[in-house]
Amino acid sequence: MPKIVDHDQRRIELVDATWRIIARHGIEGATMREIALEAGFANGALKPYFPTKDDLITFAFGHVFNRTNQRIAGRSAGKAGLEALRAFCQEVLPLDEDRINEARIVIPFWQKALTDPAKAELHETSMNQWRAALQGHLREARDRGEVTAAVGEEDIVNQLMSMLLGAQIVAAMSPGEHLPAQLDAALDAYLTLLRPVPARGEVGENDA
Secondary structure, three states: OOOOOOHHHHHHHHHHHHHHHHHHHHHHHOOHHHHHHHHOOOOOOOOOOOOOHHHHHHHHHHHHHHHHHHHHHHHHOOOOHHHHHHHHHHHHOOOOHHHHHHHHHHHHHHHHHOOOHHHHHHHHHHHHHHHHHHHHHHHHHHHOOOOOOOOOHHHHHHHHHHHHHHHHHHHHHOHHHOOHHHHHHHHHHHHHHHOOOOOOOOOOOOOO
16 A cells, blocks of 8 residues: 655655754755755655745745744733733744744745745735734734823834844844843833833832
8 A cells, every 4th residue: 555645744844854954054055955864855855845945945934934823823812912912922033942943944035035026925925914913912902901102003013023023033143142031021121111101109119
């Protein structure tokens, strides 16, 4: 009886192998031959799955995006408003090695998207999905009285997106200096600026 092959699982195995190679040797070292060896494939066996490295990187970006969304859904379950917004951002921030490796996949995709309209469209569609989710959490937070900043939702979302995507670049480029606690603290500091200003006497009144 012929062996049943799970092609989707094979593709994911190749993505996992790709970011291990990129982590060790950078994007230029991630040749199709090296990726095949890392994944335990025979040389040339990648062709039915990904004819070119470009195809592999595009699939990898989609996989990273979907995996991040799954984490966001799990962490946000049962949360609302500002708490849900914070949970969303924490799952995008590169706060552990897996998410730093995801950033190493995303950055080469960004480079390709600069000159490839199809990749640029895929990226914009994905980011617009995130922007819509963030705006939804912000509106809910305003309705709950958790956000009172005069800045509009669109500007807040743009600032958050810049923070999240910029953090991926920092983590991928300088992993030795990357401190997850600092990113977490920076996120909390920003979210504090959106909250209601405490009434006079509320802050430090028990410090006497």
